[in-house]
Structures are given as C-alpha cells and as structure tokens.
Amino acid sequence: MKIPIRNLFYLLSYVWDVDWEMEWSAIEANKSGDALNLLTRILTISTDRIIRRGLDRGYKDVSEEMYGVRGRIDIANTIKRNGFANTRLTCNYEELDYSVLHNQIIKTTLVNLSHVNGLDKGLREEVLDLVHRLKDIEPMELNQNVFSKVRFHSNIRGYRLPISVCKMIYDQLLPSENAGRYEFVNMTDEKLFRIFEKFIFNFYKMHLDHTIYTHIKKERLGWQETDFEGGIEDFLPTMETDVSLSNATSKLVVECKFYESAIQSRSMGDLNIKGTFISNHLYQLFAYIKNLEIKDKSILSGLLVYPENGEKVDANYNMQGHKVSIKTINLDLTPQEINDQMLACLIPFQKLAIN
Structure with missing residues (x-):
C-alpha cells in the first residue's frame, strides 16, 4: 500500500511531533518525488537551521603528552612513556568539541546520502555542501543502538527532527552492488x-x-x-x-x-x-x-x-x-x-x- 508523499510527511509530522503546517512551505514535499528525496530534503533543511543557530558542543576527554600541565597529570602513562626524563607530561583534560553523538549521526547520514543511488542532483549538491560545513565533526559507525543513546533536552530540542529522519534513512539504506554506494529501499508495509x-x-x-x-x-x-x-x-x-x-x-x-x-x-x-x-x-x-x-x-x-x-x-x-x-x-x-x-x-x- 502506498501513501502520497505529501501525506507521508503529514503522518510523520505527528510521529516526530513537529508542526507540519510550519514546515510544509520550507520542505515543499510535493516536489520531493519519493520517500528518499522527501527525507533528504527534510534533513538538509533541518540541519541547515541547526548550523545557522549554532551547533551543539560537548566536553570530550583528551589525553595528550605535553610540556607543562593541563587538567590532571596521568602519572602511570607519564612514567610508562618516560616523560619525567624529557619533562613531557601526559595530561588528561576535557575539551569542548563539536563531535558529540547527535552531530556525528547527522554528519554520517549526510555522508552516506551523498553515495545513494537515485538522489536528486540538486539535493546531492546540498548534501555535499552540508558535509563540508560539518567538516569539524568526526563521522562514526552507525548501528541501531546509536540512535537510542541520544538524550534530548531543552538545549538540543531542535535536533529531534533531523535525528528522527536519520534513523528512518538508516533503516532504509542497503549497500549497493557497487562498492561504496547505497540503495534506498521502499518502505515495507x-x-x-x-x-x-x-x-x-x-x-x-x-x-x-x-x-x-x-x-x-x-x-x-x-x-x-x-x-x-x-x-x-x-x-x-x-x-x-x-x-x-x-x-x-x-x-x-x-x-x-x-x-x-x-x-x-x-x-x-x-x-x-x-x-x-x-x-x-x-x-x-x-x-x-x-x-x-x-x-x-x-x-x-x-x-x-x-x-x-x-x-x-x-x-x-x-x-x-x-x-x-x-x-x-x-x-x-x-x-x-x-x-x-x-x-x-x-x-x-x-x-x-x-x-
């Protein structure tokens, strides 16, 4: 059974708890053609909004050998590397980084979409542009469990829509016969x-x-x-x-x-x-x-x-x-x-x- 693209987005807006009327004019779902291009259009528009408002950052644990002290000295690794002999210390500290889980999911999904067969040429260019704008974010290996680890709170409520789209795209992508390419499979009943x-x-x-x-x-x-x-x-x-x-x-x-x-x-x-x-x-x-x-x-x-x-x-x-x-x-x-x-x-x- 098929659902018209316009109405698929209407149904999904309730599933994802977004205002479909507010999003409708921006997404132009009537022009999307199929589910792949509809979902990609939603993802590119919602990601662009996040970038314009400012990407979320989080603290990341860093271990680095350096002259001087930053954060906490890792005595065991300093001794192991003979750091005291050359005055280099191994220090553990936290650093604000854009490579938090929700950003990595979006970046990886966009990278995968750039290799999907059947994607509209104009959309593919938008996807590649976003990948470049997210250059400071490390991609990751996606799996079913990754999406459930994202914890939404007031500071990242704008991520709920793109992460939901990323999960649906992930579920529908299969490796193509051509190495490094993907096929978007139709949604099952x-x-x-x-x-x-x-x-x-x-x-x-x-x-x-x-x-x-x-x-x-x-x-x-x-x-x-x-x-x-x-x-x-x-x-x-x-x-x-x-x-x-x-x-x-x-x-x-x-x-x-x-x-x-x-x-x-x-x-x-x-x-x-x-x-x-x-x-x-x-x-x-x-x-x-x-x-x-x-x-x-x-x-x-x-x-x-x-x-x-x-x-x-x-x-x-x-x-x-x-x-x-x-x-x-x-x-x-x-x-x-x-x-x-x-x-x-x-x-x-x-x-x-x-x-």
Whole structure:
C-alpha cells in the first residue's frame, strides 16, 4: 500500500511531533518525488537551521603528552612513556568539541546520502555542501543502538527532527552492488503500519481537547478471571491496546490496522468473492473489551481503523451492549480532510461518553 508523499510527511509530522503546517512551505514535499528525496530534503533543511543557530558542543576527554600541565597529570602513562626524563607530561583534560553523538549521526547520514543511488542532483549538491560545513565533526559507525543513546533536552530540542529522519534513512539504506554506494529501499508495509499506528495515537493525543475524552494511553491488559492450571508453560499472549481514550464515565479502545482492505475475500474456483470484515481483528478488539469489562466500570466501546484503499467503510454495531465501529481513513485526501476524518471517527461514541 502506498501513501502520497505529501501525506507521508503529514503522518510523520505527528510521529516526530513537529508542526507540519510550519514546515510544509520550507520542505515543499510535493516536489520531493519519493520517500528518499522527501527525507533528504527534510534533513538538509533541518540541519541547515541547526548550523545557522549554532551547533551543539560537548566536553570530550583528551589525553595528550605535553610540556607543562593541563587538567590532571596521568602519572602511570607519564612514567610508562618516560616523560619525567624529557619533562613531557601526559595530561588528561576535557575539551569542548563539536563531535558529540547527535552531530556525528547527522554528519554520517549526510555522508552516506551523498553515495545513494537515485538522489536528486540538486539535493546531492546540498548534501555535499552540508558535509563540508560539518567538516569539524568526526563521522562514526552507525548501528541501531546509536540512535537510542541520544538524550534530548531543552538545549538540543531542535535536533529531534533531523535525528528522527536519520534513523528512518538508516533503516532504509542497503549497500549497493557497487562498492561504496547505497540503495534506498521502499518502505515495507510493516514500516508504514508503524507510522500509521503512531500517527493515530499522537493525533488523538494532540487533539484530545477536541474530543469528549480526557485521557489517552496504551493499555496493557491481563486475562481476567483466568488461572494457569498446569502444563509446560503459560503461553497466553499479552494484550495491549493501540489507543485507549477515556473520561470519567467511558472508555474507547482503538485498534489500528494497515491492510489493503478492511474486508477479507474468499475464493470460489476462479472467483474472488468479497466476504466479511477480517475476523481476527474483530476478535482481538472484542477480547480487549470483554477483559476490560470485568474490572472496568466504564461504558466500553471499540473502534477499528484502517487506511482506505478504494473502498470506504463506515460500519457501526451494538455487540452485547458495546458500541463497535469499523472505519477507514482516506490517506489520498488533503491533510485537513484527514484531520476531519480522524475526529469524525469519534462522533458515534460522543453520546455514550456524555451519558
């Protein structure tokens, strides 16, 4: 399933917690063509801003043999190098340096992008210019763990966007058959699903005051009134909602699914016949509601949300006293229309929440 480039940035703006309207005119996502050039454009613009405002620096440990004293004398290494004989001392001290982790991640990602096949020529020139402007920063070896080590605080809040982009680019780059070159692979449905899921959660979190709910969270559930009575091991799966919206009287469980269609088809000979809603998704949602029902005195409802792929779904049911809706979101529309659809998904539950 594909998401238009303009709307991919709209979804990512919620995932990364940035103001898409403010960034839109600068990034010109409509002109980006594909995900590689979109992400590169976001990275070059956000990096340029950081450089103009002033790169962050941090203290770096330095060990140096010198005449005189700076910082703390390293007695062991001075003796080992016979420093006392030639009056040269080994000193350990701290020095402000631009090669802090978040700068190194950006520099290395830009270096890698300069060797990626398929990058727009103009963007490649911008990337190379930024690499030159970051000449004082040492590149590093990137891996999955590096990104989680970045600790954002008020002084480097401007780094959140470019570091998020660097992580996504890193995930999509593979070595090319040509030595020293890279290929940007298309985002898998699994990656797009994670974006869609985080978008749903962060959208409702950001627009909570436009709903009748007061709290939002992912909620881990236990199997209620269930005891393990023997066997090799307890293999009951864990349960965690994608989104739980609640107020003083009601709770709405929202599950996000990224499928080609909300409706599963069945085959009869050479014919593909449309069947029913995907049963496992509905069973999962209902299992969450029924387990919550045992311990939670709120009015409980459920919502299944899919991206729309040529077939609009807007179905509402009352299942054993619980209102359940199945909706699709058309990601081909404008961001404002997607915004309106997201809020409209909650309309069937408003009366329940107020009563």
